[in-house]
Amino acid sequence: MDNHTMERLGYDRLELGSERRRLLTQKVTDFIEEHLQKVEKKETACFNINDDRASGLLNFSISEEPKDIGAFYLGPGAARLEQLLISWVAGLFNFPAGFAGNLTSGGSTATVLSFLTARQSKQLKARDFERTVIYLTDALHVCAYKALNVIGLGEAILRKVPMDKKFRMVPEELRKIVKRDKEAGLLPAIVAASVGTTNFGSVDPIDEIADVAEEFNLWLHVDAAYGGFFVLVDEMKYHFKGVHRADSIIVDPHKSLFMPLGLGVVVVKDGYKLHNANILTVEASYLRDVDMFQDEKSPKNFSFELSKHFRGVRVWLPLQLYGIKPFRECLKEKVELARYFTSRLGEIPGFVVDNYPQLTVVTFHYETGNDDTNERVNQHLLERILQDGSVYISSTTIGGKFRLRICVLHFRSHKDTIDFLLSFLTKAAVSLSSGMIKKLHWRKCKV
The missing domain is CATH 3.40.640.10 (Type I PLP-dependent aspartate aminotransferase-like (Major domain))
Known part of the structure; x- marks a missing residue:
C-alpha cells in the first residue's frame, strides 16, 4: 500500500485506543526496525514479511489485553480500523459503493x-x-x-x-x-x-x-x-x-497475504443484505447501550458474532510498517517459482505435470504405465519426502488417481527450496528407473 493510499484510507490518523496500546505498538515498531537493520536489503522483499514478528508480537499483546469490538462503542478506533481494511479489500476487487463486510476467523x-x-x-x-x-x-x-x-x-x-x-x-x-x-x-x-x-x-x-x-x-x-x-x-x-x-x-489474509492464522474477510456487494441477515430481530434491553452510535458500523451487525476479537490490527500493523510492495513482490516470486518448478520437472525423466499452474499450485506424478503401480510409487515418493522433512508437499486425487501436489505460498519458500525438491525428485527418478518399481511391485504381491 503506497503512502497516497495509506493517507486516503486514513491509516495515518488511526489510533489503537489506550495509551498502553500506543506505547506497546511503538515498542513493537522499534523492535522491528532494529531487527530489519540486521538483514540485507535484498532479502526484505520476500523473506522478512512474517519474520519481523510484528503480527506475532501484537497477537500476544492483544491476548494479554483482550478487546471486544463487536459493538462500535466498545472499541471505536478498532471498529473503524476494521472498516478501513474491509474498504481496502473491496477496493482491490473494484466493488461498487454500497458494499459491507466483516473480518472473520477464516x-x-x-x-x-x-x-x-x-x-x-x-x-x-x-x-x-x-x-x-x-x-x-x-x-x-x-x-x-x-x-x-x-x-x-x-x-x-x-x-x-x-x-x-x-x-x-x-x-x-x-x-x-x-x-x-x-x-x-x-x-x-x-x-x-x-x-x-x-x-x-x-x-x-x-x-x-x-x-x-x-x-x-x-x-x-x-x-x-x-x-x-x-x-x-x-x-x-x-x-x-x-x-x-x-x-x-x-x-484469507492468512493465506496469500502471509498474515498469521485466523484472518478471513467477507465482502458483500449490497451491504444492506449482509446487515439484514445478521441484525437482531428481537429486542434485548441489556444491549440498549450497544447501539448508541447509529451512524457508525458495529461489526456485530454484519456477523453472527456478538463478541468479536480485534483481528484487524494483525493486518494493519504489517501494512503500516512495510506498505504493500513487499507483499506484491513476494506473491510475484511464488508465481515464478511455481512456473520454474513446472518447467524443470518436465526435464526429469518419468515425471508428468498434471496441470500448468494458474496461480501457485502444481499437481504431478511419476508415470510407470500402470495405474496401480503409479499409486504405490507416488505414495512411496511422498513418504520419502515427508520423512526427510526438508520440504513439505501433499497428495490429492484427480479422477480417482493418486497425485502429488505442491502449493508454493510460504513466505520462506525460495528458489533454493524448489531446487532441493527438484534434486530430490531427480534422485528418486534414478532409483525408480534402476529397479525400485519392481521391488515395490514385489512387496505388494508378497503382502
Whole structure:
C-alpha cells in the first residue's frame, strides 16, 4: 500500500485506543526496525514479511489485553480500523459503493456469512430447501458444504457443473443446467465459483459465470480465500475479470497475504443484505447501550458474532510498517517459482505435470504405465519426502488417481527450496528407473 493510499484510507490518523496500546505498538515498531537493520536489503522483499514478528508480537499483546469490538462503542478506533481494511479489500476487487463486510476467523466463517446472506436475500424458507439448487464444481473447497449444512441448506440440491481441462467451471454447461432446473420447477439460488481452487489452483471464468448468474437471478459467490490477494500482481489481474460483479467474495489474509492464522474477510456487494441477515430481530434491553452510535458500523451487525476479537490490527500493523510492495513482490516470486518448478520437472525423466499452474499450485506424478503401480510409487515418493522433512508437499486425487501436489505460498519458500525438491525428485527418478518399481511391485504381491 503506497503512502497516497495509506493517507486516503486514513491509516495515518488511526489510533489503537489506550495509551498502553500506543506505547506497546511503538515498542513493537522499534523492535522491528532494529531487527530489519540486521538483514540485507535484498532479502526484505520476500523473506522478512512474517519474520519481523510484528503480527506475532501484537497477537500476544492483544491476548494479554483482550478487546471486544463487536459493538462500535466498545472499541471505536478498532471498529473503524476494521472498516478501513474491509474498504481496502473491496477496493482491490473494484466493488461498487454500497458494499459491507466483516473480518472473520477464516474462509469457513466467511463462507457461512456469504451463504446465510444469500439465503436471506433469496427469502428461502424451510419449506423451500428441498427444491433449492446450489451450483458448484468438484474443485470447490469443502468449507462450502459445511457452510450449507450450518445455515440449514444441507438438504438443498447440489449440481456439479462440469469443468474444462484446466479444472475451471464451464459457463455454458452452467447455463444449460440452470435452465433445465427452472423448467422443472426448482429454485436455482446460488452459484459458487473459485479464484484459486485448493486442489489445482484453478480460476473459474468469473465474468462469464456472472452473465449466467444475472440471466437467472442467481447469487454469485466467489471463493478467493487462497487466490484473492494475487490481484496485487499486475500480470495476474486478468484472472479477476468480473469479480466486481459477484454478490459476495471471501479472501484469507492468512493465506496469500502471509498474515498469521485466523484472518478471513467477507465482502458483500449490497451491504444492506449482509446487515439484514445478521441484525437482531428481537429486542434485548441489556444491549440498549450497544447501539448508541447509529451512524457508525458495529461489526456485530454484519456477523453472527456478538463478541468479536480485534483481528484487524494483525493486518494493519504489517501494512503500516512495510506498505504493500513487499507483499506484491513476494506473491510475484511464488508465481515464478511455481512456473520454474513446472518447467524443470518436465526435464526429469518419468515425471508428468498434471496441470500448468494458474496461480501457485502444481499437481504431478511419476508415470510407470500402470495405474496401480503409479499409486504405490507416488505414495512411496511422498513418504520419502515427508520423512526427510526438508520440504513439505501433499497428495490429492484427480479422477480417482493418486497425485502429488505442491502449493508454493510460504513466505520462506525460495528458489533454493524448489531446487532441493527438484534434486530430490531427480534422485528418486534414478532409483525408480534402476529397479525400485519392481521391488515395490514385489512387496505388494508378497503382502
